[in-house]
Amino acid sequence: MNKMPVWADVLLVPLISLLISFVISGLVILSIGESPIEAMNYMVTGALGSTYGWGYTLYYATNFMFTGLAVSVAFHASLFNIGCEGQATLGGLGVALVCLFVPWPHWSLALLGAVVAGAAFGAAWAALPAWLQAKRGSHIVITTIMFNFIAAALLNYLLVNVLRPEGNMDPATARFPEATNLPGLHQVFGLIGIPFSASTPANISFLIALACCGLVWVLLWHTRLGYQVRAFGKSEKAAVYAGINPVKITLCAMLISGALAGMMAVNTVQGEANRLLLNSVEGAGFIGIAVALMGRSHPVGVALAAILFGFLYQGGAELALWTKIPRELITVIQALVILFTGAMTDLVRKPLEYLFLMARRGGK
Amino acid sequence: MDFATIIQMLDSTVRLATPLLLACLAGLFSERAGIFDIGLEGKMLAAAFASAAIGVMTGSVWFGLLAGIAASLMLSLIHGLASITFRGNQLISGVAINFLASGLTVLLAQNWFGLGGRTPPLEGPSRFAEITLPFADGLRDVPVLGSIYGDLISGHTLLVYVGMAMVPLTAWVLYATRFGLRLRAVGENPAAVDTAGVSVVAIRFAAVLICGVLCGLAGAYLASLAAGFGREMTAGRGYIALAALIFAKWRPWYALVACLLFGFLDAVAIRYQNIDLGILVLPVQFTQALPYILTVVILAGFVGKAIPPRAGGEPYVKER
Numbered sequence: 001m002n003k004m005p006v007w008a009d010v011l012l013v014p015l016i017s018l019l020i021s022f023v024i025s026g027l028v029i030l031s032i033g034e035s036p037i038e039a040m041n042y043m044v045t046g047a048l049g050s051t052y053g054w055g056y057t058l059y060y061a062t063n064f065m066f067t068g069l070a071v072s073v074a075f076h077a078s079l080f081n082i083g084c085e086g087q088a089t090l091g092g093l094g095v096a097l098v099c100l101f102v103p104w105p106h107w108s109l110a111l112l113g114a115v116v117a118g119a120a121f122g123a124a125w126a127a128l129p130a131w132l133q134a135k136r137g138s139h140i141v142i143t144t145i146m147f148n149f150i151a152a153a154l155l156n157y158l159l160v161n162v163l164r165p166e167g168n169m170d171p172a173t174a175r176f177p178e179a180t181n182l183p184g185l186h187q188v189f190g191l192i193g194i195p196f197s198a199s200t201p202a203n204i205s206f207l208i209a210l211a212c213c214g215l216v217w218v219l220l221w222h223t224r225l226g227y228q229v230r231a232f233g234k235s236e237k238a239a240v241y242a243g244i245n246p247v248k249i250t251l252c253a254m255l256i257s258g259a260l261a262g263m264m265a266v267n268t269v270q271g272e273a274n275r276l277l278l279n280s281v282e283g284a285g286f287i288g289i290a291v292a293l294m295g296r297s298h299p300v301g302v303a304l305a306a307i308l309f310g311f312l313y314q315g316g317a318e319l320a321l322w323t324k325i326p327r328e329l330i331t332v333i334q335a336l337v338i339l340f341t342g343a344m345t346d347l348v349r350k351p352l353e354y355l356f357l358m359a360r361r362g363g364k
Numbered sequence: 365m366d367f368a369t370i371i372q373m374l375d376s377t378v379r380l381a382t383p384l385l386l387a388c389l390a391g392l393f394s395e396r397a398g399i400f401d402i403g404l405e406g407k408m409l410a411a412a413f414a415s416a417a418i419g420v421m422t423g424s425v426w427f428g429l430l431a432g433i434a435a436s437l438m439l440s441l442i443h444g445l446a447s448i449t450f451r452g453n454q455l456i457s458g459v460a461i462n463f464l465a466s467g468l469t470v471l472l473a474q475n476w477f478g479l480g481g482r483t484p485p486l487e488g489p490s491r492f493a494e495i496t497l498p499f500a501d502g503l504r505d506v507p508v509l510g511s512i513y514g515d516l517i518s519g520h521t522l523l524v525y526v527g528m529a530m531v532p533l534t535a536w537v538l539y540a541t542r543f544g545l546r547l548r549a550v551g552e553n554p555a556a557v558d559t560a561g562v563s564v565v566a567i568r569f570a571a572v573l574i575c576g577v578l579c580g581l582a583g584a585y586l587a588s589l590a591a592g593f594g595r596e597m598t599a600g601r602g603y604i605a606l607a608a609l610i611f612a613k614w615r616p617w618y619a620l621v622a623c624l625l626f627g628f629l630d631a632v633a634i635r636y637q638n639i640d641l642g643i644l645v646l647p648v649q650f651t652q653a654l655p656y657i658l659t660v661v662i663l664a665g666f667v668g669k670a671i672p673p674r675a676g677g678e679p680y681v682k683e684r
Contacts, residue, residue, distance in 0.1 A: 028468075032475040080455055082402075128660075138663035139672065141402070141455050142610060145603055146656040146663075153653035161647060289459060326474045326481070331467030335460045343446040343457035 003353040014294050014301070014341055016348050018308075021336035028332060034325050046318025047311045055185060055200025056317070059272065060284075061310030062202070065209035066264035067288025068306050069216050070257045072297040076220060077253035078233040083129060083144025084261035085285030086151030087122040091262025092269045093155060094121030096163070096276035099176040099269075110180040114266045115208065122262015123255040125151060130254030134247040140254070148285075159278055173276040182271045203271035209306075212260060213299040219256070220299075229253050261285060290334050293342040309334070367508070371515050373631055378520065379589065380634075381627025382527045383408065383582045387605035388612070388619045389527075389534050390578030396538065396614055397571030398551035398675040399447055402458035403439065404579055405602025406465030411436040411583025413469035416483040416593035417476060419490040425588065428490060432587070433580030439465065440576025448568050451679030462602075470595050481595040492521035492588045523585040530578070534616040547571055551673035554680040564680045607659035614673065626655045 026036035047053045067084045074081035081087075094117035104110035129143035159171040168174075185202035189195075220226035232239040232249040240246055268280045291309055295301025316330035340348065387404045394401040414435035419428030439461050446457035470481040477483055500518035503510045538544040546567050549557045554564045579602075586601070587593055608626050612618035632639070633651040640646075 028471070032471065080453075082455070082459065132660070132664050136663075136665045138660075138665065142606070143660055143663055145402070146607065146660050149600060149603065149656045150653045150660075153649040153656075157647050157649040160649075286459070286463070289456070293456070324475070326471055328467040328470040328474075328481075331463050332471060333467075335463030335467055338456060338463065339442070339446065339460035343452035343454075343460055344450045345452060346450040 004349075004356045008352060008356060009349075010296055010298075010301070012352060013345065013348050014296060014305075016352070017340035017345070018294065018337060020340050020348070021333055024336055025329065025333045029325060029329070032325070034323055039319055039323060039325060039329075042319050042322050043311070043315025046322075047314035050197065051186075051195065052197040052200055053314060053318075055197050055202040056314040057307065057310040058185060058206050059200060059202040059267070059310070060313040061307045062206045062209045062267045062271075063264050063284040064287050064291045064306035064309045065213060065303055066260050066267070067284050068291030068295060068302040069212055069288075069299065070260035071288045071292035072295065072299070072302055073216060073220070073229070073260065074253055074257040075292055075297045076233045077229045077249060078236075079130075079133070079250065079253060079257075080141050081126070081144055081254065081257045081261075082141050082289065083126065083147050083285070084257075084264075084288045085281055085283070086144070086148035087125045087258040087261035088264045088281045088285050089148075089151040089155050090125040091118035091122035092265035092276050092280050093158065094118050094262060095265040095269045096173050096176075099180040100163075100173060104177070104179050107180060107182055110270070111182060111204070111208075111266070114180070114270050115263055118262040118265045119259035120262070122265075123259040125262070126254045126258025127251070130251050130258075133254075134250035155276075156278065159276065163276065171278050176270065176274045180270060181274060182266075201272040203267065205267035205271050208263070208266065210303065212263070213303045216260075217299040225252060261288070287334060289342070290338045294337055367511070371511055373628070373635065375516050375519075376631040376634070377624060377628040378516070378524060379627075380630045381623045382520075382524045383586050383589075383601055384605045384608055384626055385527045385620060385623040386523070386530065386578050386582035386585065387602055388608045388623050389530050389616065390575040390582065391606055391609045392534065392538075392612075392614060392616060392619060393547070393571045393578070394575035395609065395676055396551045396673055397547050397568050398554060398673055398678065398680075399443070399568055399572055399575075400454040400458065400677045401443065401572075401575060402455060402603075402606060403443055403461035403465075404575075404605050405598055405600065406458075406462035407436040407439045407576060407579035408583040408586065408602050409462075409469055409596070409598045410439055410465040411580040412587040412597055413465075413473060413483070413583075413593045415580075415584035416486060416587040417473070419486050419587070420477075420484050420592075423488075423490050425486075425490050425492055428486075428587070429581075429584045432584035433577055436580035436583060437573060437576040440572050440579070444569050444572040447679065448565055448572070451681065454677050454679075466596065469593070473593060473595075483593040485592045486588065487591070491591060492523060492585075494519050494521055495525070521585070521588065523581055523588070526581065527585075528620075531616050531620045534619075538616065543567075543570075548673075550680075551675055554675050558680070558682065564682075568680075604655050607655050610659055610672075611655075611662050613671070629654050 029036045029039050047057045070084050071081055095114045098113045098117040102113060129140050129147055132138040132143055133140040163173045164171055165174040182203045185206055186196035186198040188204055228244045228249050232244055269276050287309055291302055291305040295305035312330050312333060316327045319325050320327045387408055391401050391404050411432035415428035415432030418431035419425055443457050443461055446452040447454040473481045473483055497518035500514045504514045546557060546562055550564055550567045558564050604626055608622035611622040629651055633648050637648045638645050
């Protein structure tokens with residue numbers, strides 16, 4: 001019945017979509033009087049040409065892996081979690097509280113505590129929208145959008161009025177104690193003899209993100225819960241008929257999703273800033289949508305797409321540094337990727353299907 | 365709080381509610397036709413930029429307004445193409461449109477004007493002038509009513525009155541015209557409309573384009589009010605309009621009430637930082653978050669359930 005081989009659906013559709021996005025972005029660069037080739041050159045050397053560039057690329061990729069996985073898990077239950085931004089904000093709060101108020105003896109324990117706290121706070125922020133969707137039928141997209149804004153207001157209040165140390169002007173918490181500082185990626189790579197730049201924010205959470213990719217893969221394809229989530233996502237009616245509890249699955253999928261989004265804060269809040277700032281998420285929650293769409297909601301795809309977007313983010317920063325093209329070009333590329341891989345898939349898929357059908361007919 | 369303060373508060377409520385109202389009615393047309401639109405924010409932003417940029421270049425508010433509408437319509441067309449023609453996911457398309465606007469506006473603003481993503485300030489004829497209604501100055505000495513007429517009702521810019529007029533107009537189009545009946549039907553049961561020989565695609569495109577025009581007005585209003593474009597200047601108003609739309613349960617007159625309420629909350633948040641209620645102090649952040657909290661409460665269905673148009677969010681497939 002398949003009109004297209006699986007590899008074409010999994011690889012060709014996102015890659016062609018990406019290509020279209022790049023071509024349009026190239027045209028945008030041309031239209032503002034810059035050279036696309038030169039721009040690409042700056043981006044590649046800036047983001048991938050040195051271990052310093054790679055450090056930033058992997059640092060951003062870590063964030064996007066967490067949020068990409070978060071959106072993917074919800075996608076598998078056919079839920080659109082647009083609230084990763086708010087869940088990651090709350091995750092940051094959890095991480096900060098744990099780092100500030102628990103006297104950790106060693107970073108490894110602090111890391112464990114922060115992961116648990118970030119996940120718990122993120123999941124908690126996803127719980128109410130999930131419950132409202134499951135029990136009251138309130139559309140999860142709208143409620144999670146609203147919760148993003150409520151999270152921002154809540155954090156603003158807490159940072160300005162409660163957590164800000166006395167005498168400090170900027171709305172941020174105090175610095176975390178030394179013992180909670182995470183080892184950088186250069187220390188990790190140093191153990192296996194790979195020289196890596198020490199002046200990047202990339203840290204050990206990158207490995208946690210990779211582990212999460214593996215865990216999500218196991219969860220979705222090798223556990224009963226994962227099967228139920230996917231069955232529910234494919235057809236709610238069939239799943240309910242098969243005895244799957246829709247309320248439980250909606251809640252589970254969203255809690256896992258929120259927890260993954262919340263864990264992102266370990267990388268940004270504990271790993272990089274060492275204190276909680278107002279906007280530590282910086283839109284990574286939304287980039288997760290692009291990453292999940294690009295990675296076809298599969299952990300391997302998400303990991304690759306996250307590195308791609310990490311490259312775009314670091315490359316974009318370099319671009320803004322060396323040329324007159326502002327960083328916002330990356331937002332445009334991101335929008336185009338979302339548009340072509342998420343909303344206009346038929347634009348790419350239909351002609352491809354047609355080509356494969358023709359090829360098959362020609363072959364017989 | 366004295367009378368003059370109340371008038372001032374209500375006056376800024378009207379000013380702040382207008383962009384919400386225009387965007388909310390825009391969303392109303394689109395969503396009543398079954399096309400979810402979370403791209404209101406992006407369309408307003410694009411319109412604000414285009415109207416400010418063209419307004420600065422030509423020095424005319426009218427060219428600015430037209431450019432704003434055109435920019436918003438372009439994004440509407442993309443949304444229509446993705447969600448009607450290619451039957452894609454309307455929510456994802458909306459997200460893409462928001463990012464597209466957020467990125468392109470700053471990119472172009474920086475490239476054209478080189479002011480770090482802003483446009484130069486709009487001055488004189490490139491902004492909407494305040495309209496003084498007849499007798500406003502003459503009646504000012506009349507107690508209470510004179511002040512209400514002169515300060516609250518009179519003295520706004522054109523688009524405020526357009527926004528207010530759009531409410532009965534929308535209600536009339538929606539409930540008293542053939543087009544409105546079809547539009548609502550397309551949002552509830554497109555197959556029935558199709559069976560009656562009316563093009564679902566045409567009605568939905570018309571709705572999406574009306575949405576684009578109204579968002580264009582909202583964006584142009586914002587640019588004129590703020591006298592120029594600034595990075596992310598819509599600041600979530602598109603989402604508040606979306607919240608107001610749900611709060612209003614997708615109905616025009618309720619939309620007016622919801623937008624005035626949310627505009628009032630905005631005015632309160634701007635004027636008073638923290639509100640001391642005696643027993644507890646409401647922080648300003650609470651006032652800012654209140655529209656979103658109220659919307660979640662309404663969505664939860666404990667206080668009057670908000671039921672969206674039944675075919676909302678689903679692409680229409682003619683044959684199965």
